[in-house]
Amino acid sequence: MKRIWAALWLILLAAGLVGVYERLAQGHRVAGYTSNVPWGLWVALYMSLMGLSAGAFLLSNLAYVFNVKALRRVGRLGLLTALVSLIAALFAIWFDLGHMARFWKVFLRPNFASPMAWMVWLYTAYFVTLAGELWYAIRADLVRAADGDGIQARVARRLTFGNRDLTQQAMERDAHRVRLLGTIGVPLAIAFNAGSGVLFAVVEARPYWNSAVLPILFLVSALTTGGALLTFLVAFLTRDKGGETHRQTVAFLGRLTLGFLVLDLLLQVSELLVGLNTTVPGHGDAVRWMLAGPGWWSFWLVTVLAGAVVPIVMLTRRGASVSQMGTAGLLIAVSFVAVRLNIVVPGLVVPPLAGLPAAYVEPRLAFHYAPSAMEWLVALFIVIVGVGLFHLGRNVLPVAGENRREA
Amino acid sequence: MTALREARGGAGAVGTEAVGAASGNGVTSRRDLLRKAGVALAAVAVAEILETSEALSVVHAEALPGGSSAGAKPAVSVPAAPLASPGSEWRSNVLRMQDELAAALKKPLAERRWGMVIDRRKCVGCMSCTVACKAENGLPPGVVYRPVIEEEMGTYPAVGRRFTPRPCMQCENPPCVPVCPVHATYRQPDGVVVIDYEQCIGCRYCITACPYGARGFDFGEYYTTRTPEVQPYELSPSHEYGKKWVRKGERSPVGNARKCQFCLHRLNAGMLPACVTTCIGGATYFGDLKLAGSLVSEMIGQESASRLRDELGTRPAVYYLG
Incomplete structure (x- = not known):
């Protein structure tokens, strides 16, 4: 079984690498976005991964900062998920840049009037906090794993950075620092996620985006997808599967996810109803495009069916099995890329000036968007690298199960 | 400049004559008419190009630091009257805009x-x-x-x-x-x-x-x-x-x-x-x-x-x- 997964991973990685090669060799010439719909799949993927990161991080810190006991087993796995998602998200947006080699300019000459500059600085602060918190959460186990041979021990030795203190005092200090960094990280994660919503919401040129619900929706979507992914990961990838505690943890995560999902749907329906019934008809064009435009299926089949109806049924069924709840989680986490895509694209396909689409007609000025093969392959590469990093982290770092000192 | 304008006027006259000949006198052959009209149009075109490029070069010289004596005008000035150009409002507008451009360029950014x-x-x-x-x-x-x-x-x-x-x-x-x-x-x-x-x-x-x-x-x-x-x-x-x-x-x-x-x-x-x-x-x-x-x-x-x-x-x- 392991071999099959490894082979599948390698095949998908190879396919993804084809996309990456195309992207690097051809630049944006093989992309599906246009001058008029300048953002697409990668921006949606980036938003999804950022949401996963923030969601997983916030839920982990329910255990570390808010002492929610039911999530104790999730803490470290959640932090690893958050870290890997963050790295993958940054990859997604990096590939999207017109000049990849200039990304550092955001650090050296930031314009703090731009929400985008704020995002980058918040991510950086979050990255450091998150990495620090994860390290303090696993340090004691790293020290324990450092004795012995094999790759895990060697990596563990490296990662202790010479701090091998296992006294009670040292471990209490670790726990304190985890809590401290979590306390710093929670507002950061909230800020950068709601901030991504702000990034869109401030663009008044796009009435569809220009809504104060958007930042809140981003935050709730983060919690929904973060919870959903953790439900899946805990259901299928924890080492001590089968026990009643395991089942309870998954069920708790599932219920949490369900709650967030319902709240998320409420916000989405609110946006949708307001959009459909605006007294200035033009402002509802984006919503109508989403419901009945060429990408109708991404809303009705992916978001409504696969992302809401099916998982809600699976999560609310009496006596739902662990694997059912886990599958529901995966469905939600993956299908939410469509939710993000349906925030980005409908906002852009509506021309800011009537008559503009016919004023000068060529493919790169089109007011519609479908991701190109290259874009899909690069997206696949990002996801597959994320999966690989997660697998590596899970096998090399002592993240599975709960912290021993908390047991 | 004056010479050019005359040339243009002259060419215009040839053109008018040619058209007049065509409408009033059936003896003039079609080929003749076309030839005459062609010459007339070409002359107009050449005169136009020359005139415009002359105007451009004047403005250009003014715009350049240490440019020609044309820069002797006061630093910021609106030309009192657009260069007269009978029959072409647009031409006079272009020339006026060019002069105004030159004047604006002398002001600080x-x-x-x-x-x-x-x-x-x-x-x-x-x-x-x-x-x-x-x-x-x-x-x-x-x-x-x-x-x-x-x-x-x-x-x-x-x-x-x-x-x-x-x-x-x-x-x-x-x-x-x-x-x-x-x-x-x-x-x-x-x-x-x-x-x-x-x-x-x-x-x-x-x-x-x-x-x-x-x-x-x-x-x-x-x-x-x-x-x-x-x-x-x-x-x-x-x-x-x-x-x-x-x-x-x-x-x-x-x-x-x-x-x-x-x-x-x-x-x-x-x-x-x-x-x-x-x-x-x-x-x-x-x-x-x-x-x-x-x-x-x-x-x-x-x-x-x-x-x-x-x-x-x-x-x-x-x-x-x-």
Whole structure:
């Protein structure tokens, strides 16, 4: 079984690498976005991964900062998920840049009037906090794993950075620092996620985006997808599967996810109803495009069916099995890329000036968007690298199960 | 100049004569008529070109530091009277705008406010401006600084068409500027919103923020890619912002946002923007809105003057008449 997964991973990685090669060799010439719909799949993927990161991080810190006991087993796995998602998200947006080699300019000459500059600085602060918190959460186990041979021990030795203190005092200090960094990280994660919503919401040129619900929706979507992914990961990838505690943890995560999902749907329906019934008809064009435009299926089949109806049924069924709840989680986490895509694209396909689409007609000025093969392959590469990093982290770092000192 | 004008008048006379001969006298053969008319038109054309280029060279010389004696005029002045040009309001307007341009260039940057007035009643929708702009700025597929929006109103037979050329509005409150994460786009003291191609990271946030759809992304494509050879004109440098830009590989401006900048490189050389000089209907006016008595400042005082989406508070420097 392991071999099959490894082979599948390698095949998908190879396919993804084809996309990456195309992207690097051809630049944006093989992309599906246009001058008029300048953002697409990668921006949606980036938003999804950022949401996963923030969601997983916030839920982990329910255990570390808010002492929610039911999530104790999730803490470290959640932090690893958050870290890997963050790295993958940054990859997604990096590939999207017109000049990849200039990304550092955001650090050296930031314009703090731009929400985008704020995002980058918040991510950086979050990255450091998150990495620090994860390290303090696993340090004691790293020290324990450092004795012995094999790759895990060697990596563990490296990662202790010479701090091998296992006294009670040292471990209490670790726990304190985890809590401290979590306390710093929670507002950061909230800020950068709601901030991504702000990034869109401030663009008044796009009435569809220009809504104060958007930042809140981003935050709730983060919690929904973060919870959903953790439900899946805990259901299928924890080492001590089968026990009643395991089942309870998954069920708790599932219920949490369900709650967030319902709240998320409420916000989405609110946006949708307001959009459909605006007294200035033009402002509802984006919503109508989403419901009945060429990408109708991404809303009705992916978001409504696969992302809401099916998982809600699976999560609310009496006596739902662990694997059912886990599958529901995966469905939600993956299908939410469509939710993000349906925030980005409908906002852009509506021309800011009537008559503009016919004023000068060529493919790169089109007011519609479908991701190109290259874009899909690069997206696949990002996801597959994320999966690989997660697998590596899970096998090399002592993240599975709960912290021993908390047991 | 006088000699040229005479030549033009003379040529015009030949032309009139030829046409007159054609209509009044059936003896003149068709070939004769065409020949005469051809000569006449050619003469007019040559005279026009010479006259215009002379006017251009005068302005050019004035614009250059330490230029010719033409620079002896007072530093800031509005020519008292436009150069007389019988029969051509547009020509006199062009010459007047060129003189005003030269005058504006002598003022400090911050005291200029470049502006444009587009008379939609005169626009015939020929799209010469669009094409001239494409050529002047070396614009690739996906980038068009000045499309012309067409509208049809009424029902047959009472039908009207209206054309709205849409350059960058060079807003006083440009929504595209604050969103740039790296200060790569900004508003110059003379009101022109520019992009520093060397700083732009290509995130495209500015493109989404423009309420006029006036920004595009340079995907690095050529129009002649799927032909036997990418034509040299697509690889020859453009001169935006007074620098040489060769679009090759991933070098800027490839991978950057791009936009109309009122042909700053031409302005600084004393020339009007390409869309203005190529407008066959004489529908586009350009100049310094802060220069008292300038043609554009006079025109925006008209009651029909309006700005696109003025309700947004962006305060464009592009005005429309009609």
